[in-house]
Amino acid sequence: MGAGTNGPSNGASAAAAAGERADDGTTVFRGTAYSPLRTTVALALWLGAIHFNAFLVLASLFLFPRRVAALVLATQLFIMFVPLNDKSRLGRKIASFISKYVIGYFPVTLHVEDYGAFDSNRAYVFGYEPHSVLPIAVGILGDLVGFMPLPKMKILASSAVFYTPFLRQIWTWLGLAPASRKSFYSYLGAGYSCIIVPGGVQEILHMDHDSESYVYKWWRPGGKLIVKIARAIKFSPIIFWGKLGTPIPFATPMHVVVGRPIEVVKNPQPTIEEINEVHRQFVVAMQDLFEKYKTRTGYPDLRLRVL
Template sequence: MCQVGTGTPPPTSDPGRLQALGHSDQKDFLRSNQSLHPIFPGSEALLAEGEHLGVSTTPPPTPSMKTLKKQWLEVLSTYQYVLCFLFLGPFFSLVGFFLLFTSLWYFSVLYLVWLFLDWDTPQQGGRRNQWLKNCTVWKHLSDYFPIKLVKTVELPPDRNYVLLSHPHGIMGFGTVCNFSTEGTGCSQLFPGLRFSLAVLNCLLYVPGCREYIMSCGTCSVNRQSLDYVLSQPQLGRAVVIMVGGANEALHTVPGEHCLTLRNRKGFVRLALRHGASLVPVYSFGENDVFRVKAFAPDSWQRLFQVTIKRLLSFSPCIFWGRGLFSAKSWGLMPLARPITTVVGRPIPVPQCPQPTEEQVDHYHRLYMKALEQLFEEHKESCGLPASTHLTFI
């Protein structure tokens, strides 16, 4: 049986059924749906129809109802994530540079000294801050979509794990919320495990940005860092890797499920070196929270994206969502689409300090098969049609 960690789910209903029901049945339908969310599409017309039929449509004060304050807390929490993702690094870098030419120049110098002394921390598991991981801003962020974390089997803390999270998406909301924060109660769902989200190495050396990111329990995705985390004497270490990376972000298209995995085998070698179990993870809905401009593979725009990715390790994507103050306008706010992150069954991997290519290929095939099976088993319960399948590139 699956267990779910989640924020507060929005109430749901089906206004279209009202037209197909008789007069008495319409009353019963409205009574059973008195807790319609005030921003549910079509709810205003449905409530007006209820008043016409003589049914009291005043929603009772239930915990599932979102107050205006709660809605704005969710919006602002989500917006701060977007702003930090896009602008936190450049902002602190520019501030530090311009302070050098003011009377406050010593702040920049002191930070550079600190950066020099703290240079190796990202390669040694990072430096997490439990207060920041437990901050309520992450709960509001997970409630905005909402984001759910689904456990299909137990992950005993008597071994280490390498979790591969798919798809990357534009900003990785599902992966970050579930494994880098306590927005969905990850530590309660998987007691005894210590999750470390692996991110680009360059992000952990950007002034100001590095402290914020490391406080959420991240570490560098390079080999030295991951080997350090998984070689600790205390078991229960779980490294989370968005293996598709920047290349997969280029294939982020709403409604499509294209994964960069066929030639990605470094995670298998990592698991074999440390005897860590491989765990498939899939976030249904991750690709649906932004609208994305996709370019043809042979276009100059795609060539530009690929070139930047090779030079800077990130993909410049053209994306947009809704506005901050109105869902009918466009802006940087992601769309409120449900994201369901399903954690699959672990694949036991033996410890081989010097794995052969045959071993790597074998466990890579096992992993791809397990991921595909996980997707097929849960896709319909997450709102996808039965005809939808994964595509590996």
């Protein structure tokens, strides 16, 4: 879908110049490694809020005196509902710091099949797969990174994120927004390209240890009750951990591939058949990209499951 936007930022232009041109015409961008201290701080800010909240709740229940526990829980509740400001100067500085230092940690490599096919004056919808424990590699597509020639980007995430203290502030500054129909339409109409995970957090229910990314170790409870809970709260209960049991993920190389845009005709009231046809094109394109890149990215025996 096309929509009017501003021209590309200087960061995006610089990033395009820095991309490597592969023999097959693909443009490749690689994360730059920085000092371990700054990278660790950036990772902790980006991903540590989930574990930090869990620690505060458990400590309030079992360790803190009652008054301290009540104050901690009250503070968390306040932070859950305080209004968010995605234009905060301090917040955007923190987000820029995170974006700069984390993508070189794994590192994350971005492969763009046809860089010239993306028009900075249009808005696009990106379907990112798989969700995995956390779809953290999607951050390489963010506007603060500047690799894609699109000046306005929003990553749509589960609404549960925006009720999680501290995490909701950090991820909003990073360019995330709730994955609701209202939010989706609003941002597309304002000229933002939107990144969605079609399978959502419920994909966690289908994960196995042999076919997902290896940046975290994890344990997931089973049973039909867990499925019902996950659907109700829009979040799949899971315990995950990284280095030394912390939220710092393992430094496993990750690759994100962006295929050529699928052109669609703007239609505010598509039929089920038209929706299914676009979905079919997306699945076929994703399967083709997976088979093309799995060997060159180091996973020749990996299989793609589409449920």
